[in-house]
Amino acid sequence: MDGRNCWRRGVLLLLTAVMLTACHEKNTHHVLNIGLAEEPRTLNVWLASDANSRKVLSLIYQPLYVYDPDTLDLVPWLAESMPVYDAQTLSYSVTLREARWSDDTPFTSRDVAFTGSLIQSFKVPRYASDWDFIKRIETPDSRTVRFYLKQPMAAFLTGTLSTPIVQEKEWADFAEKAQTTEKPLTALVNHRMQHPVGTGPFTLEQWRRGAFLHLKRNPHFFGIGKTIGGRTLGPFVDDLVYTVFGTSDVAILALIKGDIDMLWWPIQPGYMADLSRRKEIRLFTNEKSALYFMGFNLRRPPFNDMALRRAVAYMIDKKFIVSRILQGQGTKMFSVVPEENRFWCCTDLPRYGDGMSRENRLKAAYQVLVDAGYSWAVPPVDAAGNLQAAREIRLPGGQPMKRFTILTPPADYDPHRATSGLMIQEWLRELGMPAYARPMAFSSMLEQIKGHHDFDAFILGYGHLGLDPDYVRNLFHSANDKSRGWNMSGYRNSAFDEMADRSISEMDPVKRQALVMEMQKLIARDLPYIPLYKPSVVEAVRRDRFEGWVEMLEGIGNIWSMCQVKPVSSDGA
Amino acid sequence: MGLKRFVLRRLVEIAVIFFVIMTVLFVLFRLAPGDPVSRMVDPSMTPEDARLLMESMGLDQPLWTQYLYYLKNVATGNMGVSFHYGEPVIDILMNRLPNTVLLFTTSILLSALLGVFLGKIAAWKRGQRTDTLLTIGALFCHTLFLPWLALIMIWFFAYRVGWFPITGMVSPDVWIDPGAGWLAKALDVLHHMALPLMTLILIHFGSYLLVMRSSMLDTLKDDYIITARAKGLEEKTIRDHHAAPNAALPVVTSVGLSLAFSINGGALTETVFTWPGIGRELVFSVSHSDYPLAQAAFLIIAIVVLVANLVVDVLYAYLDPRIRY
Numbered sequence: 065m066d067g068r069n070c071w072r073r074g075v076l077l078l079l080t081a082v083m084l085t086a087c088h089e090k091n092t093h094h095v096l097n098i099g100l101a102e103e104p105r106t107l108n109v110w111l112a113s114d115a116n117s118r119k120v121l122s123l124i125y126q127p128l129y130v131y132d133p134d135t136l137d138l139v140p141w142l143a144e145s146m147p148v149y150d151a152q153t154l155s156y157s158v159t160l161r162e163a164r165w166s167d168d169t170p171f172t173s174r175d176v177a178f179t180g181s182l183i184q185s186f187k188v189p190r191y192a193s194d195w196d197f198i199k200r201i202e203t204p205d206s207r208t209v210r211f212y213l214k215q216p217m218a219a220f221l222t223g224t225l226s227t228p229i230v231q232e233k234e235w236a237d238f239a240e241k242a243q244t245t246e247k248p249l250t251a252l253v254n255h256r257m258q259h260p261v262g263t264g265p266f267t268l269e270q271w272r273r274g275a276f277l278h279l280k281r282n283p284h285f286f287g288i289g290k291t292i293g294g295r296t297l298g299p300f301v302d303d304l305v306y307t308v309f310g311t312s313d314v315a316i317l318a319l320i321k322g323d324i325d326m327l328w329w330p331i332q333p334g335y336m337a338d339l340s341r342r343k344e345i346r347l348f349t350n351e352k353s354a355l356y357f358m359g360f361n362l363r364r365p366p367f368n369d370m371a372l373r374r375a376v377a378y379m380i381d382k383k384f385i386v387s388r389i390l391q392g393q394g395t396k397m398f399s400v401v402p403e404e405n406r407f408w409c410c411t412d413l414p415r416y417g418d419g420m421s422r423e424n425r426l427k428a429a430y431q432v433l434v435d436a437g438y439s440w441a442v443p444p445v446d447a448a449g450n451l452q453a454a455r456e457i458r459l460p461g462g463q464p465m466k467r468f469t470i471l472t473p474p475a476d477y478d479p480h481r482a483t484s485g486l487m488i489q490e491w492l493r494e495l496g497m498p499a500y501a502r503p504m505a506f507s508s509m510l511e512q513i514k515g516h517h518d519f520d521a522f523i524l525g526y527g528h529l530g531l532d533p534d535y536v537r538n539l540f541h542s543a544n545d546k547s548r549g550w551n552m553s554g555y556r557n558s559a560f561d562e563m564a565d566r567s568i569s570e571m572d573p574v575k576r577q578a579l580v581m582e583m584q585k586l587i588a589r590d591l592p593y594i595p596l597y598k599p600s601v602v603e604a605v606r607r608d609r610f611e612g613w614v615e616m617l618e619g620i621g622n623i624w625s626m627c628q629v630k631p632v633s634s635d636g637a
Numbered sequence: 638m639g640l641k642r643f644v645l646r647r648l649v650e651i652a653v654i655f656f657v658i659m660t661v662l663f664v665l666f667r668l669a670p671g672d673p674v675s676r677m678v679d680p681s682m683t684p685e686d687a688r689l690l691m692e693s694m695g696l697d698q699p700l701w702t703q704y705l706y707y708l709k710n711v712a713t714g715n716m717g718v719s720f721h722y723g724e725p726v727i728d729i730l731m732n733r734l735p736n737t738v739l740l741f742t743t744s745i746l747l748s749a750l751l752g753v754f755l756g757k758i759a760a761w762k763r764g765q766r767t768d769t770l771l772t773i774g775a776l777f778c779h780t781l782f783l784p785w786l787a788l789i790m791i792w793f794f795a796y797r798v799g800w801f802p803i804t805g806m807v808s809p810d811v812w813i814d815p816g817a818g819w820l821a822k823a824l825d826v827l828h829h830m831a832l833p834l835m836t837l838i839l840i841h842f843g844s845y846l847l848v849m850r851s852s853m854l855d856t857l858k859d860d861y862i863i864t865a866r867a868k869g870l871e872e873k874t875i876r877d878h879h880a881a882p883n884a885a886l887p888v889v890t891s892v893g894l895s896l897a898f899s900i901n902g903g904a905l906t907e908t909v910f911t912w913p914g915i916g917r918e919l920v921f922s923v924s925h926s927d928y929p930l931a932q933a934a935f936l937i938i939a940i941v942v943l944v945a946n947l948v949v950d951v952l953y954a955y956l957d958p959r960i961r962y
């Protein structure tokens with residue numbers, strides 16, 4: 065056989081092999097293929113802080129209570145019923161459901177107590193603050209846990225009881241060893257989890273780093289066939305396979321082609337028109353628990369003046385931002401608590417400039433500034449009440465307002481915030497303000513705002529706020545007005561601080577709600593932040609593969625969906 | 638100066654350069670604005686949580702102490718633990734490195750083979766239509782924007798025609814199938830490799846073609862080619878056995894260095910094709926301020942490039958008897 069023939073045969077063999085691989089018979093199991101933007105960071109629940117790790121771990125490790133998708137009320141999950149509060153002993157009793165770990169050992173109250181003591185002894189970031197007010201945990205029997213609190217703490221219900229519970233058997237030995245190391249916390253969070261044992265609907269089958277992560281249905285899941293929160297639970301799929309895609313273009317091609325069934329990843333507005341035309345694709349639009357806002361530096365002029373901040377609030381056309389910049393995929397915000405967080409959001413707040421025409425907004429802002437003593441070389445409104453090009457605004461003391469900057473993330477990081485900054489710059493210039501929007505690398509921007517407090521104004525956002533409103537206290541309490549503290553604006557209001565301190569220890573939800581509402585009113589009055597908008601979450605699934613997705617705040621990627629989705633064919637659809 | 642002394646001198650130089658690179662990397666990452674924790678926190682976390690996170694990463698220590706730890710770690714071959722993954726950096730890199738080497742080494746070798754083959758033809762047919770077409774084609778492919786070409790390749794070959802998988806390195810359905818043997822898995826990897834490989838070859842073969850063409854044109858003017866012709870040898874023999882092997886010397890050098898650089902992968906290629914290589918990890922670690930991972934990745938690249946330079950210098954002495962140190 066000469067060399068040429070050998071080559072030909074080799075190439076032919078390779079092509080045949082490749083074709084055979086392409087025709088590889090699909091698994092007959094019901095496999096739900098999910099596309100992710102990034103690989104999960106870790107399977108160590110104490111290290112996982114990224115959304116992608118949580119998308120996996122939330123299906124393995126379970127908390128005692130979860131949020132109902134419709135009402136956002138707490139629903140007993142690993143717990144059998146709602147906790148019983150004893151004001152006299154300042155304790156909560158929780159009765160546990162009969163459940164088993166994925167290794168078929170029973171889930172008991174000792175596991176809950178162990179989880180608590182592990183968090184407390186290692187001071188695990190993210191969880192430590194939800195457990196440091198627990199004085200002791202008793203386990204009178206295998207299905208009862210009693211938490212004794214050091215002082216009343218509202219975060220107990222929303223924080224402590226929502227903590228994922230880990231198995232004592234799996235962690236005890238390692239935790240003991242880690243405690244003997246020089247840095248116990250580092251040893252704990254850097255512990256590599258190969259096969260996490262959980263109580264959730266799925267267990268880890270294999271993780272090929274950089275390629276895919278495979279979860280299998282947990283036959284010991286306590287919810288199988290049970291009705292919890294008014295929903296009969298599965299899971300009804302055998303396997304979940306998470307695949308990572310480098311770019312959204314490619315991920316969407318994979319969805320259209322049918323390589324994946326769900327894109328657990330918000331779809332950008334640019335893709336929506338094409339996807340919505342395809343009958344095999346279904347789009348879900350849901351609200352996000354998010355806050356995008358304009359913040360001011362209240363530590364220095366000119367934004368230490370509330371009147372000026374209020375005038376800025378009048379000038380911002382949130383409708384324009386939502387309809388044009390977000391292309392309709394979002395909602396205007398007026399409170400720092402998203403409106404969908406119904407129990408905690410205060411709707412009775414001033415809506416500066418909302419529904420006004422450009423002319424009326426300008427006139428309202430002008431009036432606010434005139435009343436506060438501002439003047440102009442050429443005012444934006446003439447004596448006859450007509451608009452004109454404003455020039456050189458002067459502070460109440462008569463000195464011209466110095467040029468100020470509005471820091472925004474760059475357009476390649478977040479085009480919405482960058483463009484909003486430019487639009488706000490233009491709107492403020494209509495008032496004669498020397499405003500300059502300045503996109504800046506995100507890390508530098510954070511350093512300048514949080515680290516050095518060297519800024520005039522900025523546009524930032526939080527994409528995933530918890531449902532507990534305690535972040536309102538964190539964001540504006542004067543104790544957090546320090547380098548790298550959450551109170552970036554430097555807002556100081558003793559009335560707010562007093563209410564915030566009371567709110568954290570108020571155990572009566574209705575009384576706490578009243579306090580949180582008042583706190584929001586103070587923020588809306590003083591405007592250290594002007595809430596701007598929150599983008600919607602648009603997710604896409606294949607209509608012809610699975611159904612039964614459960615929509616809730618933050619989208620369809622939640623524990624309820626994963627316990628309820630069914631293959632379309634099984635219903636004969 | 639003898640070869641031995643030359644090598645010894647270069648090894649000392651490499652050690653000094655490596656130390657400088659190591660220090661510069663440490664300083665550069667710390668000078669960059671932001672810190673690894675700022676991306677991990679949200680307002681529902683208390684300042685105490687953020688402090689604990691800093692502590693768990695060792696970032697609460699003074700810079701000087703961190704630097705000493707870093708030097709000690711590198712000296713003992715321990716590259717530290719990734720802030721992001723919480724795993725030893727060396728494990729992460731060793732997991733990604735074979736994927737990068739597989740794709741990029743194959744692409745460099747195939748591109749070089751194709752480039753040498755076509756460059757030889759172009760030079761041989763200098764001034765003719767074949768030469769013009771090959772030269773223009775090489776320039777055109779070489780100047781294509783890689784992410785654009787990659788997306789077009791995916792759109793056409795994977796999405797429209799369906800010959801290849803859209804992205805990734807393996808098909809989960811093959812790898813989770815307990816019945817799939819190693820051959821099926823190996824073929825699956827080859828199947829996934831085809832599209833990124835074709836893209837990389839299209840981009841890179843042009844440069845080798847141009848180098849080969851230019852070198853071959855010089856070689857064809859040499860006396861031994863005239864002698865070969867005078868001896869009455871066949872044109873094909875002169876081209877393939879006399880001119881081409883000598884003209885390929887610059888290509889060999891270029892391939893050698895490219896192979897060394899191949900371990901840093903290609904962030905763009907690996908991102909668009911979701912190829913789990915070191916290039917993507919490098920970009921990710923820098924953007925997420927994962928200092929240990931980024932430092933280790935750059936250090937490994939630095940070592941390989943420094944050593945490859947030395948090897949190429951030594952190889953030159955063997956390949957070209959005129960070169961002596």
